[in-house]
Ligand SMILES: Nc1ncnc2c1ncn2[C@@H]1O[C@H](COP(=O)(O)OP(=O)(O)O)[C@@H](O)[C@H]1O
């Protein structure tokens with residue numbers, strides 16, 4: 001068989017199965033982020049926002065929209081992808097994927113694409129919800145979509161790695177809770193990095209989420225904390241690191257094969 | 259002439275017949291456990307091959323390596339001539355595998371489960387084939403049931419349906435009848451035979467000797483990671499098999515009479531049974547002479563029974579010899 005042949009049917013089978021799995025729990029997975037977002041709008045947008053007025057020339061309610069979408073996108077990407085691969089590992093059904101004529105790249109692509117698809121769908125639902133609260137006009141829609149897709153893919157890869165690494169449900173939950181949530185909150189979802197006092201501002205520049213939120217916000221309002229180039233570079237870098245880790249995982253068979 | 263014939267046979271065997279070729283495969287697990295030691299094995303097209311060995315012998319390890327679930331430490335494996343690492347797609351396309359333990363996505367329906375398996379192996383959707391498959395396995399009326407609603411036996415059949423969903427040439431069954439009731443075991447055996455009739459090569463592992471004896475064309479005996487022997491089941495029986503003649507006496511004997519010393523008899527059941535063990539293939543068993551001698555000595559007997567030794571006896575003697 002030619003080395004460049006691709007098992008499209010196999011990729012599609014995994015993608016479809018993953019999407020079906022998510023569809024089974026659709027109401028839960030849609031309701032939670034939507035309700036949370038509405039709460040954020042009420043608390044931050046209305047209650048606190050009424051005191052703040054404008055940030056970087058944008059109304060506070062509108063200012064937090066990109067951050068909220070990013071918050072959902074990141075948590076959803078990580079949790080979808082990590083559960084997507086952890087579940088078959090846990091139920092031992094992974095044997096079938098490992099014994100199929102499917103390369104690692106193909107399998108990862110299928111799982112990651114499914115996780116990213118769902119995360120993006122949810123992000124769009126949040127966006128639609130947001131328009132009920134604040135008037136939005138998006139300056140760079142193409143870039144907005146590009147950021148959505150890139151971020152969803154990068155963090156789905158990250159989630160995939162966590163799912164492979166995790167040995168139990170605690171470990172599966174700990175990274176989103178202990179790493180993702182603080183990073184996103186500190187990453188400027190609800191404020192401009194410029195508002196932070198100094199040592200924190202410098203430290204926060206190591207936080208990848210700062211670049212994501214900032215770049216994403218730029219695609220909405222054209223204003224940014226850090227340069228758009230830096231945002232793209234950081235997202236790309238993060239993705240490359242995840243790919244390298246995955247490559248190492250597959251070379252060594254870590255936690256997948258003995 | 260005989261030489262040429264033999265050579266041709268070997269050629270034919272090497273080229274056409276070998277579905278799976280395992281060459282000098284070793285496996286050392288990360289914890290240092292040596293699970294396989296220099297295993298060589300050739301599985302022929304269309305045969306039922308039983309890998310027989312006690313728990314922990316390395317059966318699962320061996321088939322997991324062939325199916326791509328475990329990476330070997332060294333050696334080579336070819337499936338239908340394709341290297342399982344270099345040419346893994348071509349190799350795996352031909353293989354269906356049913357692992358030892360049931361592992362299913364319990365929230366999925368039976369139909370979606372087999373549909374997924376077929377797609378995963380790169381085959382186009384073939385509703386007619388899958389319908390026939392589910393019918394053959396008595397799962398058709400359960401096609402829309404979720405796996406969680408099925409009985410244990412049905413789940414096992416779903417596992418088989420998944421393994422067969424992409425029409426493999428070679429089917430691996432890891433302990434297909436372990437912990438399975440008698441009816442299901444019969445069904446399983448019947449299914450295996452039907453598959454073989456269709457030309458599917460079947461490799462099963464078992465620690466039930468009767469299963470290997472009943473099912474297999476050939477048997478490989480494995481213990482502590484070493485393949486001790488591979489032999490046709492029939493010739494194994496013939497070669498290794500002993501037969502026992504049990505003479506049930508009217509009156510018990512305290513000792514074997516000196517006059518019968520030449521037969522190396524034993525007494526069992528408190529001297530009620532006189533046992534004569536002999537080579538199953540010997541042309542001259544010596545039985546008529548023995549019986550005549552017994553009659554001449556005035557020893558009365560009321561029954562005779564001969565039994566063939568089972569694979570179990572063979573296995574025990576093999577393992578003892580290897581130890
Ligand atoms: N993942 C593993 N890690 C370490 N040792 C293992 C692993 N799997 C099996 N073994 C060891 O390898 C040997 C062979 O096991 P296995 O192939 O499962 O035997 P069988 O299927 O014949 O019962 C056993 O001693 C077992 O303890």
Ligand SMILES: [Mg+2]
Nearest residue numbers: 317318319358
């Ligand atoms: Mg086993």
